[in-house]
Amino acid sequence: MTENEAIKILAAPILKKLKELEDEMGDQEMVEIPSIHFIRSQIPDHIKIDGIEIDDALLDKLEAYVQEQIEAEHRPTVLH
Numbered sequence: 218m219t220e221n222e223a224i225k226i227l228a229a230p231i232l233k234k235l236k237e238l239e240d241e242m243g244d245q246e247m248v249e250i251p252s253i254h255f256i257r258s259q260i261p262d263h264i265k266i267d268g269i270e271i272d273d274a275l276l277d278k279l280e281a282y283v284q285e286q287i288e289a290e291h292r293p294t295v296l297h
Contacts, residue, residue: 218267218268218269220269220275220278223266223267223269223275224275224278224279224282225282227266227279228279228282228283228286231253231283232283232286232287235251235287250287250288250291251287252284252287253280253283253284253287254280255276255279255280257273257276
């Protein structure tokens with residue numbers, strides 16, 4: 218598994234939950250697009266998932282990917 222695949226796999230349940238929360242809000246409009254920030258709690262230094270080490274750099278990439286997906290959902294762009 219590549220790092221990008223791991224990020225997509227880790228992001229999927231986060232994005233699903235955000236979608237569920239948005240659906241619960243119904244027609245209520247958001248003042249601004251939600252932003253996400255992960256805070257790493259005291260966890261062991263070496264956590265690996267399928268050979269990919271979960272570290273601060275990966276969490277930063279995961280955070281950026283989830284934020285991009287949120288913004289793409291709320292601010293879609295049209296390619297010409």
